[in-house]
Amino acid sequence: MKISVIIPALNEAESIGATVAAMPWGEIAECIVIDNESVDATAEIARKAGARVIAAPRGYGAAMSAGASAAVGEVLVFLDGDGADPVEEMQRIVEPVMRGEADLVLASRILGKREAGSMQDSQVFAGWLIGWMVRMIYGFRYTDMCAFRAIKRETVEKMRMREMTFGWNLEMQIKAVKMGLRVREIPVDYRCRIGGESKVSGNFRASVRAAWRILGVFWRVRNSG
Helix, strand or coil: CCEEEEEEECCCCCCHHHHHHCCCCCCCCEEEEEECCCCCCHHHHHHHHCCEEEECCCCHHHHHHHHHHHCCCCEEEECCCCCCCCHHHHHHHHHHHHCCCCCEEEEECCCCCECCCCCCHHHHHHHHHHHHHHHHHHCCCCCCCCCCEEEEHHHHHHHCCCCCCCCHHHHHHHHHHHCCCCEEEEECCECCCCCCCCCCCCCHHHHHHHHHHHHHHHHHHHCCC
16 A cells, blocks of 8 residues: 655645655655645655645645545555654554555654653643543543554545644544554654644644634534444
8 A cells, every 4th residue: 555644734844855755765655745835945844755735725734635635555654744653553553454454543742752852741631631531421541642643544534624724633542442443552662843833732822722622623523423
């Protein structure tokens, strides 16, 4: 099965080149960078590094959706473009899906080792809270909502993803449990981002906004279908 790597990017000029260059090119069919209305040189740098660049309207989920629709691979690997996700661990994330042992494989920063400063306390707490809520309602315990994950394209299509902002990852995880999919978490080490500021956790105000959005996603997805 072919593998397509999908990277949403909004003003990641400082990190996107190194992230794309680190791809295991001999093992993947393509790396797609979705330019999410960047105002810097993100798209140009990604293209020069070897990525196929497409454009999408502003919104994390909108970028993920556009990438999934454009991908040629049967297996999709999602990760962020800030250089924090350990690209060198991709084989461990994708292999269970390729072998048919899991339907969704998630990297867990909580189960792995985290470089000092790579995650805010608010991110760790949000992961714990959502994990607890999902366990109470669905009986499955997530430890993290890391972007780094692998899943078959046909499975994403069956999920009919709707969240076009930062709720995309959580929507996928809740729907995976509701659909009875085989979910596995893999511990990975997590680094500080190469440069720039996180769109979710770069400051307290952004973290609070993201937390409210995530809670809204939880209730929307829980009450749907």
